[in-house]
Amino acid sequence: MSSEPGLTAVVSERRHLLNLAYRLLGSLADAEDVVQETYVRWYALSRAQQAEIAAPAAWLTTVASRICLDQLGSARARRERYVGQWIPEPLPGRSAWVSVGSDPGDPADRITLDESVTMAFLVVLDAMTPAERVAFVLHDVFRYPFAEVGEIVGRSAAACRQLATSARRRVETATGVVTSPDAGVVRAFQRAWSAGDIEGLLAVLAPDAVATGDGGGVVHAAPEPVIGREAVARFFAERSGTPGMELAEVEVNGQPGLAARVDGATVSVLAFAIEQGRISRVWAVLNPEKLQGWVGAVAE
Numbered sequence: 259m260s261s262e263p264g265l266t267a268v269v270s271e272r273r274h275l276l277n278l279a280y281r282l283l284g285s286l287a288d289a290e291d292v293v294q295e296t297y298v299r300w301y302a303l304s305r306a307q308q309a310e311i312a313a314p315a316a317w318l319t320t321v322a323s324r325i326c327l328d329q330l331g332s333a334r335a336r337r338e339r340y341v342g343q344w345i346p347e348p349l350p351g352r353s354a355w356v357s358v359g360s361d362p363g364d365p366a367d368r369i370t371l372d373e374s375v376t377m378a379f380l381v382v383l384d385a386m387t388p389a390e391r392v393a394f395v396l397h398d399v400f401r402y403p404f405a406e407v408g409e410i411v412g413r414s415a416a417a418c419r420q421l422a423t424s425a426r427r428r429v430e431t432a433t434g435v436v437t438s439p440d441a442g443v444v445r446a447f448q449r450a451w452s453a454g455d456i457e458g459l460l461a462v463l464a465p466d467a468v469a470t471g472d473g474g475g476v477v478h479a480a481p482e483p484v485i486g487r488e489a490v491a492r493f494f495a496e497r498s499g500t501p502g503m504e505l506a507e508v509e510v511n512g513q514p515g516l517a518a519r520v521d522g523a524t525v526s527v528l529a530f531a532i533e534q535g536r537i538s539r540v541w542a543v544l545n546p547e548k549l550q551g552w553v554g555a556v557a558e
Contacts, residue, residue, distance in 0.1 A: 267314045268300060274315075275322045276368050281395050282326040283333075284346030284380050286369070286551060292329070296322040316406075323392060323410045330388035341475025343483065345541050346380040347548040348527045351509025371512030374399045377529035377541050380511070382432040386425050393418045394425035441507070441514040443532055448505045448516055454498035459491035464536040469493060474545030477525075490540065517552065524552040 275296060279289035299321055300308070311317045337344055349369055373379060374395075383391050392411055396402040397418070404415040404422070411418060443462055450458030469490045473479030484493045500520065508517045510529040518526040527549060531539035543549065 268297075268318065271315050271318050272297075273368055275318060277370055278319065278395070278400060279322055279326055280349075280369055281374055281380075281383065281399060282323070282391060283329060284384055285548075286347050286349065287547075288329065292322055292325045295325055319402075320410045323396065324412075327388055327392050327411060330391060334388075341473070342479055342481050343470050343472050344384070344474075345470060345472035345543050345548075346377065346384060347551070348377065348510050348515070348529060348543050349375065349512075350552055351512065371509075373512075375511050376513055377511050378432070378531040378539065379429070381541070382429050386428060387421075389413070390421045390425040390428075393421035394429075397422045398426065440532055440535070443535060443537060444514040444516065444530055445507060447530075447537060448507065451494045451498055452505055454495045456491050456495045459494055460487055462537055463487040463490055464533055464538040467536075467538055467540070469540040469542065471542045472545050472548070474547060476546055477544050479542070479544050524549055527552060 272293060275293045276289055279292040280286055283289055283292070296318055300314075300318065303311075308314070349371065351371065369375060383395070386394065389411060393407055393413075396407045396410065397404060402410075404418045407418040407422075408415040413421075446462045447459065449455075450462065465487050466485075467487045467490045469480075469484040471479035480493070484490050500518075502520045503525075504519050506517045506519060508515055508527070510516075510527055513529065515530060516528040517524050518528070525546075526542050526544045528543075529541045530537050
C-alpha cells in the first residue's frame with residue numbers, strides 16, 4: 259500500500275476537502291458524503307491512471323467541487339419540498355465536544371472554525387446561485403486563482419471573476435455578517451429567555467430583529483420567520499416555561515450561541531448575529547437530523 263502513487267498527499271487532503279464541502283453545502287453530513295465519493299472515484303482509478311495525475315490534491319479538489327456544484331443544483335429542488343425554513347447545520351465548538359470515545363474525525367477537529375463558517379455567513383452563501391457560491395468560496399475563502407476556479411467549474415476565468423464579484427456584493431450588503439456576536443449579549447438573552455422576561459428580551463434585541471426556526475417537518479417550529487423586536491421577544495418569552503428545559507452557553511460555528519436541552523438531550527441550537535450591541539438575527543435549529551453532532555456536546 260505504501261507504494262501507491264501519491265498516497266500521503268491523497269490522504270492528507272481529507273480535512274481540506276471536508277472544509278471545502280461544508281462551506282459549499284452547509285451540511286456536515288452532505289460534506290462527508292462528498293469527501294467519501296471523491297475518494298471512491300480516486301480509488302476507482304487504476305494505478306497507472308493515478309500515476310498520470312501530476313497533482314493528486316488538485317484532482318481531489320476539482321472532483322469534490324464538481325460534486326458539490328451538482329448537489330447545489332439539485333438542492334434547490336429539494337428545498338422546495340423542505341418543510342418550513344432551512345438553516346445550515348450548526349457545528350459545536352472544540353471545547354463542547356466530548357473527548358471520551360471521540361476520535362480525530364469529530365466535527366470540531368475536522369472543520370476550521372473561522373469567519374467563513376459563521377451561521378450568518380453560511381446563510382448568505384445559501385442565498386447565492388450554485389455557480390456564485392462555488393466561485394466565491396474557491397477564490398475568496400480558499401484563495402484559488404480564477405484560472406483554476408474556471409477549470410474546476412467549467413467556465414472561463416473571466417466568468418468566474420464576475421460570479422465571485424456578484425457573490426461578494428451579497429456578502430457586503432448582507433445584514434449581520436461582519437459583526438461577531440458578543441458573549442455578554444448572548445448571555446443577557448439567555449437570562450431573559452429563561453425568566454420569560456419580555457422587557458429583558460426587548461433590551462437586547464434590535465428593532466428589526468428576525469428569528470428563524472428550522473424543524474424540518476420533524477419537530478414543531480415556526481413555519482415563517484418571526485419579524486420585529488416585540489414579536490421576537492413575545493415568541494421566546496412564551497416558550498420560557500418548557501418543562502425540564504435548560505439553556506447552556508455553547509460555541510456555535512465558532513461564535514457564542516446557546517443550546518436548549520431537555521433531560522440532557524440537545525433539542526435546539528441557537529446562533530446569533532449582532533449589530534451595534536443588539537441581536538439582529540436568531541437562527542434556531544430544531545431539526546434533530548441537523549443536531550447529530552450535538553449528541554455528545556456538553557456545556558462549556
